[in-house]
Amino acid sequence: MIRLNDILNKVSHYNSSADLNMIRKAYVYCAKVHQGQIRLSGEPYIIHPMEVSAILADLKLDVPTVVAGLLHDTVEDTLATLEELTELFGEEVAALVDGVTKIGKIHFKTKQESQAENFRKMLLAMSDDIRVILIKLADRLHNMRTLQFQPEIKQRNIARETLDIYASIAHRLGIQSIKTELEDLSFQYLEPQIYADLASKVTTKTQEREAYVEEVKKIIISKLDEYGIHGEVSGRSKHLYSIYRKMVKRNVDFDDIYDLVAVRVLVDDIKSCYEVLGIVHSLWKPITARFKDYIAMPKGNMYQSLHTTVIGPTGERVEVQIRTFEMHHVAESGIAAHWKYKEGKGYDEREVERFAWLRQLLELQQELQDSKEFMDSVKIDLFSEEVYVFTPQGDVKSLPKQSTPIDFAYSIHSDIGDRCVGAKVNGKLVPLKYELKNGDIIEIITSPHHTPSKDWLKIVKSSKARNRIRLWIKTEERNRSISLGREICEKEFRRYSLNYNKLFKSGEIKNAAAEYGLRSEDDLMAAIGYGKLSVGQLIGKLVPEAKLNALKEQVDKVEKTKPSTRRKDTGAILISGVDDVMVRFGKCCNPLPGDDIVGFITRGRGVTVHVADCPVAFATDPERRIDVAWNSEKHAPLPVKIRVTCHDHKGILADTTQAITSCEANIISAHIQSTVDKMGVNTFEVEVMDIDHLRKVMNAIMRLDDVVKVERLKN
Ligand code: MN
Secondary structure, three states: OOOHHHHHHHHHHHOOOOOHHHHHHHHHHHHHHOOOOEOOOOOEOOHHHHHHHHHHHHOOOOHHHHHHHHHOOHHHHOOOOHHHHHHHHOHHHHHHHHHHHHHHOOOOOOOOHHHHHHHHHHHHHHOOOHHHHHHHHHHHHHHHHOHHHOOHHHHHHHHHHHHHHHHHHHHHOOOHHHHHHHHHHHHHHHOHHHHHHHHHHHHHHHHHHHHHHHHHHHHHHHHHHHHOOOEEEEEOOOOHHHHHHHHHHHOOOHHHOHHHOEEEEEEOOHHHHHHHHHHHHHHOEEOHHHOEEOOOOOOOOOOOOEEEEEEOOOOOEEEEEEEEHHHHHHHHHHHHHHHHHHOOOOOOHHHHHOOHHHHHHHHHOOOOOOHHHHHHHHOOHHHOOEEEEEOOOOOEEEEEOOOOHHHHHHHHOHHHHHOEEEEEEOOEEEOOOOOOOOOOEEEEEEOOOOOOOOOHHHHOOOHHHHHHHHHHHHHHHHHHHHHHHHHHHHHHHHHOOOOHHHHHHOOHHHHHHHHOOOOOHHHHHHHHHHOOOOHHHHHHHHOOHHHHHHHHHHHHHHHHOOOOOOOOOOOOEEEOOEOOOOEEEOOOOOOOEOEOEEEEEOOOOOEEEEEOOOHHHHHOOHHHEEOEEEOOOOOOOEEEEEEEEEEOOOOHHHHHHHHHHHOOOEEEEEEOOEOOOOEEEEEEEEEEOOHHHHHHHHHHHHOOOOEEEEEEEOO
């Protein structure tokens, strides 16, 4: 049974200045709060936190981590509180225990393979200090070591989760020693038959080969002596799960896994590694294809070593791994190896460079001064671009950070996104712009007739949601243009005594569409609705020229009697998402660039733009409203009406027109009126570029003597 002294000895062995009293104090506290609790094995509960703490000490972690290992189950399973832990052991330890408690509450609910990666990432992202993950791994390792006391069904579930999640995290963090042990333990419970079979084969083989391995070792050791290289040589057995995986992957039998005979040489420095490699290659013939230099090219999880396979003394293949003691420690402990630098030494820049993903981080964090700051920044910024949340069924979804329930809804299904009206997070209603947090459980509320809103584009973060909303808006706009185009045609056709339905049925409209290179009647109507084609052009296609001319004359005759209300189209207006729509300005309010404006789809006439506070606009059906904006780039001058009130005397009209034209504004029309009390009320229609231009014109008039008032007419 483990004793407190075992832990203290381990810690003082690698950290002579460690605060051992803190560990003693945590032990006493732990014993007190867990008192009376028994594990399934029948042992007192405290054995578990002590074993966890010892595993952390084996990884040579700092004192707060070892202490937190002792306390890791206190908040969850006893009456202890975080406040108490903070008071007794400080904030750092309390935060570590809190982190372990939090991620302990997450359970991996679904069995799908694809979920595992998300779940792994979520665990990492949720622990804002990577030491929380190390404690969790140690916790899981001890639970796996004592899994035989659990009921069988639980054994399988826990083993599966361990293999899919925790072994994989250990691998990712480069902690080989924990990874291999977790894998072999899981393997044992998941495939007991295969495991037992393989274990006995390996034992037999190892015995058979023992003499052989000893011989290889002896030869290498004597050579090291001869060259004066300090080092250690050990035989090495591959772990069972990796043999099994290799057999499955290559579809071969146990006997074909040839590199069972393997030795490892540990030396002091890199120079010696290559010297040993030279010695081994001079002793035995190498198989070149099997040589790997992970010293020059470290693996992503910062593993470094030389691997070579040679034809050994009796003609059998031998795999030799050569690395420094330091590299070996890193290979076994991975990221955990970095914590010892926190105490005293200061860390070696080159060490860190081996960590591919840490290196990326470093590039972003060049200015960081010390190792503490560096490690704080490592936290788990690795996955900071994503947030991990659950469906009510327990599936994990990964979304970009700052995603909203709308993003989540679209990640489930486009239809759910389109109809999303609200969401519950962890059982509570939230607004749609709510920012999702790691571990949230999201339930989407839908309504069958709801449709996406353009405003959603401002808050969604995932490309799936954005694309789908854009597509919906585009389709919607197309549908609107089709019906708009059709209304325009029907109306215009009637003036030429043409019947839309007849022409549609006879296929003439379809033929006309084809002549424009369009696929269908709908495409043609959309083109007219968008204003890309004019209805006049279409009529030209539908009616023979001679007949058309006759018709035109008739139409002209009728229309000449009415004053033209037509106004020239301009490029002054941007209709969001749509190009080339027919635009007209409300005669009532004559909007100018700079005015707040609204647009309305007008049956048969494209879009009409009004000043936002125009009474006509208020009276228009809000269903037909469409977002419009001024196009700052190009447009022709726009007409506006101004009324000038002045003392009427000779020459005032000439002065006014002079003032207007001196501002480079065109006068379209003028209407002169005198009142009985000798006042003049003159109304001008003037073309100006925008509201500033208008102001200039009005100021110029105002400066004239005898002018009392200048106002813009909005209706
Ligand atoms: Mn535990």
